[in-house]
Structures are given as C-alpha cells and as structure tokens.
Amino acid sequence: MRAEAVGKRWGTTQALSGATFEIGPGITGLLGANGAGKTTLLGLVLGMHRPDQGRLEVLGRDPWRLGPQVRARLGYAPEHEALPGDVRAHDVVRHFAEVHGLAAREAQTRASDALWEVGLGEERFRPVGTMSTGQRQRVKLAVAIAHDPEVVLLDEPTNGLDPVQREHMLGLVRRVAHDLGLNVILSSHLLEEVERVSDAVLILDAGRVVRSGPLGELRGGDRPELLVEVDAGAPAAERLVGELARHGVSGVAAGASVVVSLDSDAVYDVVRDALVDLSLGVRRIERRRASLEDVFLAAGEGGA
C-alpha cells in the first residue's frame, strides 16, 4: 500500500493532508487520536471516497477507480455496529463471503471455519443480536477474514470490550496475521494495544502522517534509556539536561523527568555525578526501552 501526498477534505475539515507513506506486510498499527483521520484513510483505502489530491495505490491498484477489484481482496471490520441483529452469525459471515466472490458451497464451509477460528464455533447459529459485544466484534472479524483477503482492515476492534475480551481480541489479531498469514491494518487510538501487536506503525495527527515505519525503528532501534525523575519539578529537570550536556550525554526533559540515552555504562556515572553536583533529590531512576508513547508524544510535539 502506497500513498503520495493524499488529501481529503470534508466540508471545512481537512481530514487528511499530504499523507505520504508505505505499508508493508504484517500488522501495521494506524495510530491517532479520535478525529486524526484514521477512518477517512481506511475509507480511501477501500475506495469508498475519492482523494481530493495525491495518489493512493492498494495492492497495486487505484482503489477509487478499481474499487470492486480492490475490495474483493480486502477484509473490513468497521468500528461501529454493522451486523443485523436478527440474522444468525453463520448466515451473515457466509453471505459476505459470497458477496466477496466465493461460490455458495465454499462460502458455507469457510464461514464455519472463520467462526471456529474466532472462537464462535459453538455459537455460530445464534442470532447476532443475542450475542455480547465481544462476540459481535468477533463476528465482524470473521466477516473480514472468511473470504481470505490479502489485507484485513480493523477499525478500533477492541471498542467496548472489557480487559479480558480486549486481550482475547488482540490475541486473535496476532493470530490472523502470524498464523493465518493475512496482512492486518489495525486502526486504534490506544497506544498500548497498537504497540503490543503491531510490526509497524503509522501515526496520524490532525490529518497528517507524523511518523511511520517499523516499530523497532521508530523506537530508536530498541536502544535502552534511563528515566530519571527528580524531586524539584520541571526547572530542575531542565538544569539536569544542561549538566548532562556539559558532559557529552544527551537527555530530553519531559515534566519532572529526564530521559537519557544509555549509550554506555559510563552514562550511569555521569548521571550520578550530575545529580550530586546539582544537589537534586531523586524520586525514581529506571532503566527502560523507548515506548511507542514516547514516539507518539515526540511526534505530537514535532507536529505542533
């Protein structure tokens, strides 16, 4: 999937602006706050909307011009409720498999397989309306995978789920990609779940792509960091950054904390000496790896 300077406006709202990115195989997290343009981007990928500017290519085709051909190879589970309550889960999944081009007999078999795969094998003949929110989310996932698409688009698949159901759904997303071999684009505003399942991330902010790439790369190659939280608040953290810089160690202040790159073990000594020299009380010192949250916040600051 490839986009070059794609833009889309809804009335006075610029939903996407100059979006340029590439999405490869595996699980790609589409991350952004509500209203960042995630659903608009999915709509463009599905060929439901025409981009106002730029060029978008999905599976080697223009989704707006060749929508039916592209969509036959995509699976989609929308964010909102999208299932008829009085129809049995199996009938819904079978019907959408047929609509995506499978012959009736094949659709019948694959609907059962997909429902077993998402853990609803025993429940497959129940009307969708009698199912819990978590089960309905899984029926949507079954609809999205039953016709064996090349790419599955999941829009906020954990919406409305409790922690146990969310855990199960994230497990299913990983399984869809790693065991079943389907590529997944997971749209979510929840950093933590994107970080847990994604191989790559595309971060949107107010319609702009602020960062994109493999997760490890975005986190700085998974280099470790030292988080130092000082007692005296943000001004003290800024002083600590200055002191570290004098000794050739880079750090970034965030509130009362300083994140220091752990390039070598000698950095520990530099940090200790700097704290002593400035007479700063320490609330917390923690070795950690850069998280997606750091990337997201840095991207937000960069974009602001």
Add this chain to the structure above:
Amino acid sequence: MSERAGPEARILERGYRRFEGVRQGRGHAMRSLMAHTLRRILGLRRPARAKVLPLMSIVFAYLPATVFLGVVALFGRFGGRAQARQLVPDYADYYGFIVSAIVLFVAFAAPEALCPDRRSGVLSLYLASPLTRMTYLAAKAASVAIVIGAVTVGPLLLLLAGLTLQGVGPDGPIEVMKVLGRIVAAGVALAAVFTAISMAVASLTDRRALASAGIIFLLLGSGVVGGILVAGLGAPAEAFVVNVVRSSLEVVARIYGESDTRFAAVDTAVVAAGTAAWALTGAAVAVLRYRRLQVTR
C-alpha cells in the same frame, strides 16, 4: 474393544485455510445480495414474526384466484362451468380484488430491503465489498421488484392456468399466449412503478415503520390529491395521473385493451407518461439519495 480404522478412514482437519479457487465477479455479488434480500423480505431464516406480513400479503393476493377457480371447478361438476366463468372477473378487473394486498406488500417490501442495512450499519460492509452504491441499489431494487411481481403477476398466472386447464380459459394457444403476454406486461409495469416509488420513500429514512407509513401515505395521499384536482377543482381528466395507484391500474387496463369509463377520453400516451414519470421520479430520488449517502468518514 477398540475398532480399527478401515481404509476409507480419513483425518479431517477443521480450520482456516487459504482460498485457492477462483473468485466470482460483480454479478455473483449482486445475485448473492438479491437472494439474501429476498429471504429477508419473505422472513426466511428469521423469527416467525418476520414471516407474518409477507405471508398475509401473499395469501390475500392469491386467495381470490383460488376461490374463483374453486367456484368454477365446483360448478363444473354440475355442468355449469360456462356460467361459473361469468362469475370470474376479467384479468384486468382482478387487480381490483388484490390492490390492498399489493399496497400492503409494497409498503412492507422496500423498507424491509433497505432500512435495516442503513440502521444496523451493514451498508458499510456492503460498500467495503465488490459492490458499489449503484450495484447495491440495483440488486435491492431487483429483489423488491421480484417479490412485488409475485403478487402482481403470480395470481393472474394462477388464474389463467386454472381456467385454461378447466376448459374455460382463452380460446386456443394463440389467445392463451396473448393473455399471458398481457399478464406479464401488466404485472411487470405495476411492479416497476411500485418498486421505484417504495424504494424512494424507503431510502429517506432508516426506520421501517416510518418508511411503510410514508409509502401508504403517498399511495393514498396521491389518490386524495388526484380526486380533489379532478372532481373538486375541475382540472382536466388528465390530472388523474397524479393518483399513482389509479394511473398504474389504468395502465394495466389499457394493456388489456380496456379502460376506466371515467378516464376513457384520456390518451393512452398521457396515462403511460404520467405513470412513467412516477417511476422515474422514484428511481431518481433513490439513486440520488444513495449517491450522496454518507456511510463512513
């Protein structure tokens, strides 16, 4: 004691597999949607309450034909078959007996076909499939037309077949074919007009009940307006085409070479144009509505 597996024993692995076959195209998707919509309208694979209205409409539409055929058969036993035939209305007049059933079916079918997809959000799944807005709408319209056709064509076909088999039908195969052609043409014309109008109203609201009430209001309301125009305000007789039910039934009458005496002076072209205008307006409203419908941002 354990049994040994025979040579025909196999281990069947249940589980998700990649699909290696050939994917069908847009026509297949439309046929699948049509079949699904037909099942939905008729209440098949759904709770019993979903079957009540379609069943009632079908019974009301076919009951008069069944009764007339029964009367002819009964009289036939006593040698009065020809007299009994006199009791059976002409094909064009039969619609007068079933117009209520047709209106009931029309008011129910299109809302059932269109409204739940928008209300439940299923439309977004359809538009994420090989279907487009227009192919989706075409498949839905075809389904609605087929079920309406079941009550505008079916009962007349039953009547023709029954009368012909009892020897009181049209004279000879050519006459039978002529009547058959008129039955199909009249039934298809009615189905087309009522499908377009009911699809238009159903496209304007997500609520089935509201759409059904709107369709009935439009069909009956147009009759009131037509009556006021012609009888109350002294408008020319041509103005009766404002009454969509009356003008559609007049088209049927003209297809059978007959006419309502009140509108006999109105040219057939005017009747056809007025009825076609209803159908085209209905279709245009539904198409415009679905073109502009915002499904997802």
